[in-house]
Amino acid sequence: MYGMRGPPVPDNHIQTLPDNWFDQRVDHFNTSDTRTFKQRYFINNKYYKTGGPVFLLVDGENEGQDYFITAGALAGYAQRFGALAVDLEHRYYGQSLPTEDLSIGNLRYLTVGQALKDTEQFIGYLNRKLSLNNNTKWIAFGGSYAGNLVAFLREKYPHAVAGSVASSAPIQMTYDFNQYYPAVSQSLGTECSKQVREAFQLVVDQLKTPDGWLAIGKEFKLCTPLNGTDRDSVYRFMLSLMEPFAISAQYDGRSPMGVHRVCSLMMTTDNRTDNGSKSSPVDRLAQVMTEYRKGNCIDYEYNKLINVLKDIKPSPQAMFRQWFYQMCTEFGYFQTTDHSDSPFGHNVPIDHYVKICSDAYGKQFTPDVIRKSVDRFNQYYGGAKPENITNVVFTNGAVDPWHVLSVLTDLNPTTRAIYMNSTSHGAEMLQPLPTDPQELTDARLAIEKQLQLFLQ
Known part of the structure; x- marks a missing residue:
């Protein structure tokens, strides 16, 4: 998002x-x-x-x-x-x-x-x-x-x-914007996308076991231990991993982490880890995250996101509640991994965004309500x-x-x-x-x- x-x-x-x-x-x-x-x-x-x-x-x-x-x-x-x-x-x-x-x-x-x-x-x-x-x-x-x-x-x-x-x-306007990440992949190029795809598949495999959750916490410097049964927090974590690649494409050329930089990190396959072994795609993905977040831990918990969105106090520096409200009521634009050829796996479904709308703004925000709102908007503006x-x-x-x-x-x-x-x-x-x-x-x-x- x-x-x-x-x-x-x-x-x-x-x-x-x-x-x-x-x-x-x-x-x-x-x-x-x-x-x-x-x-x-x-x-x-x-x-x-x-x-x-x-x-x-x-x-x-x-x-x-x-x-x-x-x-x-x-x-x-x-x-x-x-x-x-x-x-x-x-x-x-x-x-x-x-x-x-x-x-x-x-x-x-x-x-x-x-x-x-x-x-x-x-x-x-x-x-x-x-x-x-x-x-x-x-x-x-x-x-x-x-x-x-x-x-x-x-x-x-x-x-x-x-x-x-x-x-x-x-x-x-688009209810399920599942074209977003394939477009990111196209901007990254074939070889870079191949490395990204491998890394995300390995992370998905780790998400299947408690030992994998622990490994993820260490590899990616999570702020709190990952509970793989907390589905919405897992979705937030996966979105955090996708973010550097999305931002690199969206603001390429005027961003410190442009396409060239993230792909340079992902494609340098002869890098070595601290113990001298050859780096894996996950190691390189972790390196991307470290540089993108400037060493800060990843704060991915779903409930914290909802608390931010439910804050009704206006602030010029905090405008996420307003923007997401517009997404829920008129735009959609929900960047999912529902596309059949998603390069980042299939770990952020449209249901996740609908749940955010409902939890942040009220139970009246159902899939049908949001979809019809987006359709009406397109009909009116063309x-x-x-x-x-x-x-x-x-x-x-x-x-x-x-x-x-x-x-x-x-x-x-x-x-x-x-x-x-x-x-x-x-x-x-x-x-x-x-x-x-x-x-x-x-x-x-x-x-x-x-x-x-x-x-x-």
Whole structure:
């Protein structure tokens, strides 16, 4: 459950723009509910020229910050087009909190529909506040889940934005996302995946006996002894082992543990253990985990996860309850090993995720309820082929496992797809670097060309 957050912001980035606040309605669809909350946004007017467009970065399941409109690729586009650059924080994330707590009753206002209306209302507000020309054109940008939002914004509120740039946007919601791990395997390559498959099969064999549980605890530095009869904790442990490989693919190129590094560790078969014997695939898997977790033990217990998800106290640094709620109510996206060719074994079934939804948010979350919610969402927004959507550019990298749920070919003459073979999740949103592959540079130039068309 690695979320869909856009590309990781550099650790050394320091916010330079002040916080701004907008009085947003809590519930847009109940006229008798007049409550409002403070929604945070940032403005960068460094490149703005009178009469220029507005480039709006829509945030997703993360705390808002000013990186993308001051240093990211969007800032470069703003400079080229003389645009005002704006960043809008998503309701319930960061400091934009519509309710005092995150109780299940309050979370009912956390929907894509409410978030889209937030954006439409904010655009009208800023037009009035800044006395922008009636002909001012807005372009919406978003990555990952926020990429979905800007695509849907153009679909449902075409009067609000002249176009959208949807980066790594998996707009096809999926109850059982069993394609995720095979996509990870493809990004790892044949030989690396072979070593990974062997290692996971050996771990699965160890899970069959108490002696194997003890061995696992030592090999992988578990925080507490493993009880192999605790099925859901075993699932959490197996997900922990999969995590470095998933993250390496999802953020390859801008992550310390990219595909090259994890595969280098898994494929160095002549390594030796402390006693001088040749390392096994499990030894090498343990080495991956040690480096990925920086020596920290693996805290895998299911009950601890549920306690985190049941915490209703808001915090800008702890937003997992909100994101998983969205998964349970609208998205699915449950990354299972139910695929027939799962490279990581078959130890994380869809039932595990349904149980999390039920234990964290209430017994009303049954498989049928969740599945129907995902189906309704796709019917309303159109899934991977939304109808009557224009002026959107979808960008995806083949290394990113999420690309299988996105738009990979042009939908119509104005809704285009840019597909890159060597990049991953939202890479083109980041600040350009001299080391970027040529196709990433070409993708940014192609986006710029589409912006010119949207602004005509």
